Amino acid sequence: MSEIYDIGYRHYEGPRLGRAHAVRALITQNLRSIFGLGRRARSKLMPFLLAASMLLLPVVSIAMMAMLGRNDIGYTNYPVIMQAVIAIFLASQSPTITAPDLRFKVLPLYLSRPVSTLDYVAAKVVAMATALFALVALPLTVMYAGELLVDPPGPPHTKEYVAGLVTALLLALLLSTFGLALASFTPRRGLGVASVIAVYLLASAVSTVLFATFESMGRADVAQWAWLVNPFFLVDSVQSWLFGTTPANGYTYPAGVFSALLLAALLGLSLTAFILRYRKAASR
C-alpha cells in the first residue's frame, strides 16, 4: 500500500501562470532552438547562413532597380525561385525541435504540467511556421521597402506584396506540418534531415519528369497536374487562383479549387500524423 507523505517541504505559493503561458513559453523555446539562439555558435551558423542567402535576391533586385531603373521584382514567384534554400532550411531545422525530446524521452515531464499533447504539438507547428514565414516574408518586406525607397516609375506593387505574404503564410503552414511530421518519425537528427530532404527531392523530381513526359506527348491538360506534386508549385497554384498572379512555372495550373483542396488535405493529413506520433510517444 502506497501513500503520499507530507514530509515538510515548503509549498509553492507563487502565481500559477497556467496553460496559455506554458504554451507561449514552449513556442518561444522552439523558435529559439530553430535559430540556435542560446546555443553554441555552430548551431547558429546553418539557420542564419540560409536566412542570409534568402536575402541575396532582394538585394540584387533592389540594386538593379536603383541603377538600371528596372521594375520587375518577383514578389509572387520568390518562394518558387528559392525553393532549394527553403527546403534545406526546413530539413536541417525541423529535427532540432523534434529529435531531442523524442530521443531523451522527456515527454512525460512536459505533459505533467498543465500542457496537453495537442498544446505541445501546436507549439512546435506554430514555432516552425513562424520561422519559415519569417524566412520568406523578411526578404519580401526588404524588397518592398526597397521599392518604396527607390520609387521606380509606375505604381508600387502593393497587391503583389500582399499576395506574396499570404502565400508565404500558406507555404509556411504546409511545409512546417509536413516537415515536422516527417522528421518526428525518427529520434535521430541526421535521419530526420535526410528523410525530409529525400521526400522533397523525390516530389520535385517526380513532378519535373512527369511534366516533361506529358508535355512532350502533347498532353498539356494532363501535364499541368504534374506541378501539384511539388509543394512549392502547389502553393503557387493556390496563389494564382486566389490573387490572379502569373504562374511561377510559366505554364498553367489546373483549376485552383483542386489545388486548394489538395493543400487542405495535405495539411490535415500531416497534422494528424504529427499529433498521432506524439500521442504514441507520450503514452510510453
Next chain:
Amino acid sequence: MNGVVAGITYRAVLGRRRILLLILLPLGLVGLAVLLRLVGSADERSAVTLMQSFAIGTMLPLLGLIAGTGVIAPEIDDGTVLHLLSKPISRPVIAQTKFAVAASLLALFAALPTFVAAWLLVGGESGIATGFTVGALCGGIAYAALFLLLGVVTRHAVTIGIIYALVWEGLIGNFVPGARQFSVQQWARSIADQLSSSPFLATDVKLSFAVPALIVVTVGGVLWAGQRLRAYSLTGDE
C-alpha cells in the same frame, strides 16, 4: 575488413524503419520508369533524361548521403562509437569496413534500380542501361567515401552533404561550368557517356579527369576517415 563490425553496421542502417528511407527513392525511380512505359513514351531520350535528372542527379547523391553518413554518424552522435573504438580493432580497418558497407548498400539500392529502370525503358539499347549502372556504381562508391569522411569530421554531416549535393552540384553546377569539374555526379555521367553510344547524352567532364578524380576521392576519403578515427578523442569535442 571486420565481419562483426560490418554486421552491426548493416543492422544499424537497415534496421527498423530506416530501410524505408533507402527504398523510397529507388521505388520512385522504378515507378516512374513503369509509368513512362505505360503511357508509351519509353524512348531513348526520356530514358536518358530520367537517368540524368533522377537516377544520377537526385537519387545517387541522396542515397550516398544517407548510406555514407548513416554507417557512422548516428553512432558518433549518440556516443556509442566509444564502445566500437575501444575494442582492439585498428581504426582504419573500422573506417574501411564502414565504407565497404556503405558502398555495397549503394550498389544494391542505387546501381541496381538504375539498371532495372533503364532496362524497363529501353532494354539494352545503345548501352544506356549498362552505362548508367556502371556510372551509378562508381559515383556511389565515391559518394560513400566522401560522405563517410564528412560523417567523421562534422556533426552536421547531413546538412553539409545536402548543401554540397543540392547547391554546389545542382544549382552552381548548372550555371558555372567550372563547378562541374568537381562534382561526383558529373564524373558518374562521364563514365555513363563512355559506355553508352546514345546521342542524347553529353558530358562536360573528360573521362581522363573523371576516373582519376573518382579514385582520388574514394581512396583519399577512406584513408582520411581512418586517420580522423585514429585521432578521435574519446572524451568528445563538446
